[in-house]
Amino acid sequence: MCGIIGYLGYREAYPILISGLKKLEYRGYDSSGIAVFFENGYNLYKTKGRVHELEQKISSYRIKIKGTMGIGHTRWATHGIPDNINAHPHVSNSNELIMIHNGIIENYYAIKIILLKNGFTFKSKTDTEVLVNLIEYIKEENKLSLKEAVRISLNEIVGAYSIAIVEKSHPETIVIAKLGSPLSLGINEKEFFVSSDPISFIDYTKNVLYLKDGEMAILKKGKELDLRKIIDNHRLNPIIKQLKINLKEIEKGKYKYFMLKEIYEQPKTILDTLRGRLLIPEKIICINGIESNKNIFINAKCITIVACGTSWHASLIGEYLLEELARVRVEVEYASEFRYRNPIVGEKDIVIVISQSGETADTLAALKLAKKKGAFVFGICNVVGSSIARNVDAGAYTHAGPEISVASTKAFTAQITVLILLALIIGRYKSTINENRYKFLCEELGSIPEKVDYVLKTDDIIKKISQIYHNVNNFLYLGRGINFPVALEGALKLKEISYLHAEGYPAAEMKHGPIALVDETMPVFVIATKKGYYNKIIGNIQEIKARKGKIIAIVNEGDIQVNMLADHVIKIPNISEIFSPLITVIPLQLFAYQIAYIRGKNVDQPRNLAKSVTVE
Numbered sequence: 001m002c003g004i005i006g007y008l009g010y011r012e013a014y015p016i017l018i019s020g021l022k023k024l025e026y027r028g029y030d031s032s033g034i035a036v037f038f039e040n041g042y043n044l045y046k047t048k049g050r051v052h053e054l055e056q057k058i059s060s061y062r063i064k065i066k067g068t069m070g071i072g073h074t075r076w077a078t079h080g081i082p083d084n085i086n087a088h089p090h091v092s093n094s095n096e097l098i099m100i101h102n103g104i105i106e107n108y109y110a111i112k113i114i115l116l117k118n119g120f121t122f123k124s125k126t127d128t129e130v131l132v133n134l135i136e137y138i139k140e141e142n143k144l145s146l147k148e149a150v151r152i153s154l155n156e157i158v159g160a161y162s163i164a165i166v167e168k169s170h171p172e173t174i175v176i177a178k179l180g181s182p183l184s185l186g187i188n189e190k191e192f193f194v195s196s197d198p199i200s201f202i203d204y205t206k207n208v209l210y211l212k213d214g215e216m217a218i219l220k221k222g223k224e225l226d227l228r229k230i231i232d233n234h235r236l237n238p239i240i241k242q243l244k245i246n247l248k249e250i251e252k253g254k255y256k257y258f259m260l261k262e263i264y265e266q267p268k269t270i271l272d273t274l275r276g277r278l279l280i281p282e283k284i285i286c287i288n289g290i291e292s293n294k295n296i297f298i299n300a301k302c303i304t305i306v307a308c309g310t311s312w313h314a315s316l317i318g319e320y321l322l323e324e325l326a327r328v329r330v331e332v333e334y335a336s337e338f339r340y341r342n343p344i345v346g347e348k349d350i351v352i353v354i355s356q357s358g359e360t361a362d363t364l365a366a367l368k369l370a371k372k373k374g375a376f377v378f379g380i381c382n383v384v385g386s387s388i389a390r391n392v393d394a395g396a397y398t399h400a401g402p403e404i405s406v407a408s409t410k411a412f413t414a415q416i417t418v419l420i421l422l423a424l425i426i427g428r429y430k431s432t433i434n435e436n437r438y439k440f441l442c443e444e445l446g447s448i449p450e451k452v453d454y455v456l457k458t459d460d461i462i463k464k465i466s467q468i469y470h471n472v473n474n475f476l477y478l479g480r481g482i483n484f485p486v487a488l489e490g491a492l493k494l495k496e497i498s499y500l501h502a503e504g505y506p507a508a509e510m511k512h513g514p515i516a517l518v519d520e521t522m523p524v525f526v527i528a529t530k531k532g533y534y535n536k537i538i539g540n541i542q543e544i545k546a547r548k549g550k551i552i553a554i555v556n557e558g559d560i561q562v563n564m565l566a567d568h569v570i571k572i573p574n575i576s577e578i579f580s581p582l583i584t585v586i587p588l589q590l591f592a593y594q595i596a597y598i599r600g601k602n603v604d605q606p607r608n609l610a611k612s613v614t615v616e
């Protein structure tokens with residue numbers, strides 16, 4: 001995780017670094033720092049805490065930071081607690097090299113021992129300080145240029161990195177390199193912008209180069225970009241792309257938090273995911289990446305879906321959808337588990353990887369493993385041009401637009417929407433859905449954005465329920481069938497932004513253990529839609545009521561039975577059960593938001609988390 005940034009050009013670097021770092025805070029926000037260079041020197045400031053705290057600290061010194069070249073960092077701690085010393089940039093022993101880093105150097109300890117034996121000392125607990133000193137050691141021992149010392153050092157490294165490094169005595173050059181962690185370069189005629197994510201330099205340029213793994217670049221003031229392979233110094237031709245981001249999408253607008261904005265965007269984002277893919281009058285569904293690999297999808301005996309976190313919950317929903325509509329066996333795996341097993345995946349198999357960011361380290365590693373084993377890998381990603389999107393055999397973007405809040409909401413519903421389309425397309429190819437049902441489902445799919453809009457209007461009821469329960473410490477979330485993963489997702493949302501304990505469970509499993517937790521203080525969310533396992537769910541509600549638990553039920557309009565049993569009901573429109581997760585999850589997202597808000601939490605940037613988990 002962590003966000004890195006750099007600027008080299010003719011403008012003042014400091015404001016560019018600070019505003020860019022603020023846009024990268026979704027990647028980590030426990031400490032931050034900058035270094036701005038001038039002839040033969042630099043100003044370096046770092047602090048525990050957020051970028052605005054760094055800014056305040058600097059302005060309290062009443063100095064003007066001048067210089068047209070600089071680097072900056074916002075951290076998500078891996079090695080060493082968040083404090084002023086472990087914050088980046090890190091400086092080598094001679095005070096000559098200054099570096100920022102995103103990623104993990106796995107063999108840092110062995111290198112540290114060697115450096116200690118050679119007289120090096122360390123102030124921080126970070127792997128980054130080890131790497132910057134390794135570069136210094138190799139540079140000095142072999143009398144090398146910075147570029148060559150970086151290249152040789154990186155060939156000794158095991159792990160993941162994106163780095164930017166500057167030599168104090170040559171403040172006209174930045175060397176950057178990437179392996180595993182994202183790194184993009186914005187390019188204008190006389191300036192370079194380095195960043196973990198191009199959203200931080202979109203105000204200045206739309207020309208972007210995404211560095212690939214194993215590449216490094218030497219950026220010199222007034223000179224052409226010099227792109228090289230780290231392994232053998234081979235010179236490469238840079239491929240510059242045009243960024244397509246709408247600035248409005250990365251602003252909060254009238255909302256207090258991005259999470260609320262993103263929840264409210266869902267009618268539009270679901271429509272955007274469907275746009276050009278679902279033609280309602282003709283009842284045609286088409287996704288190019290599927291169409292051009294039609295036979296692979298028809299012949300697959302098994303589909304494995306691999307993801308993490310919320311994307312893993314969407315994958316579980318995908319399992320129900322694909323099994324129901326396309327009658328194909330589906331396995332869902334946590335990417336972090338899949339990559340370290342010896343999974344049974346072969347040449348005729350399909351592996352679907354799902355990731356909002358497209359940068360999750362475990363998902364990317366699982367993708368590479370699946371490809372190595374010969375599987376056909378299909379990606380469902382939100383971030384266009386991300387590492388996962390670039391590495392799959394084929395894929396479909398979710399088109400949900402930038403998701404800034406750490407808690408994923410609109411990306412989740414967009415992922416489910418793609419999975420619905422996928423299941424319907426394969427079902428049609430294989431004739432596992434009869435024509436009438438297919439046509440009905442196409443029609444109904446088109447009505448979902450409107451139904452989501454309707455559910456968003458339940459926010460006032462949810463606010464009232466949140467007022468009643470915001471002081472409670474434990475919550476249960478129950479669902480059955482395709483709504484069981486929604487229960488997991490509801491619990492995850494509450495945990496990650498409110499720091500309250502919540503568990504999602506298949507409703508019927510409750511009596512095998514968790515029911516012991518239920519007493520008069522325990523609120524239990526129950527997804528009790530009419531179409532699914534309604535009578536069974538009523539039985540489960542009775543079991544909770546008998547133990548005095550408080551029921552908050554999500555029911556369909558017109559429901560009578562649950563309405564009579566539950567302490568609170570949230571009414572949602574009727575919809576086919578297989579589409580219901582797109583609707584049932586909305587009140588759970590709103591509830592998590594309201595509770596976190598009432599409890600005064602930083603909704604968009606919860607403690608200990610980061611938006612893109614680029615370390616394993």
Ligand code: M6R
Nearest residue numbers: 309310311355356357360407408
């Ligand atoms: O970018 P990805 O979809 O690969 O991210 C996976 C998880 O890290 C992510 O869904 C995480 O669980 C969210 N914070 C959940 O809200």
